[in-house]
């Protein structure tokens with residue numbers, strides 16, 4: 001199906017699962033080469049990364065460890081902005097090679113927060129592997145962003161782990177929100 005509807009919103013297909021699988025395989029091969037003779041720790045950022053993380057690590061032939069973290073956002077009572085909190089970050093990352101796995105990097109705020117937390121533990125190295133990147137939405141460059149599956153336009157996407165109002169994470173393909181044509185003047 002090339003067009004789907006989730007609640008009030010229509011989506012067009014953007015990336016078919018075959019295409020995602022091929023790109024994931026290539027990224028896995030590259031990581032196997034880059035981390036030869038090392039034992040990286042893959043840290044998936046929940047919820048969105050769960051399918052990509054699962055498919056990616058199946059391509060990894062190195063000895064490696066895995067963990068998942070969850071980042072929550074909430075507003076502080078002093079109205080000084082949004083505060084994030086990370087749950088589940090392993091506490092033994094000193095001198096380890098870390099690969100953070102994301103489904104999407106949009107503004108980059110989530111990743112900036114996670115990177116700050118990870119560096120507190122003095123890891124040997126930190127790289128980021130994200131299936132999707134929205135270059136036009138990124139607020140500041142992320143030098144750790146080493147592996148990117150696909151660059152996408154600044155449009156809302158859903159499927160293969162990514163949700164719309166909690167729905168659509170189970171979709172096999174990735175879809176983009178249909179733009180509503182503005183009425184003629």
Ligand SMILES: O=P(O)(O)OC[C@H]1O[C@H](OP(=O)(O)OP(=O)(O)O)[C@H](O)[C@@H]1O
Nearest residue numbers: 046047048103104105106107108109110
């Ligand atoms: O670059 P940013 O603008 O910070 O956006 C990227 C983050 O947004 C999504 O997570 P979300 O907070 O929606 O949680 P989810 O993974 O549970 O859907 C996605 O999984 C990234 O972690």
Ligand SMILES: Nc1nc2[nH]cnc2c(=O)[nH]1
Nearest residue numbers: 106155156157158162163
């Ligand atoms: N589902 C979804 N989550 C996001 N988080 C940041 N950008 C997006 C997006 O385009 N789609």
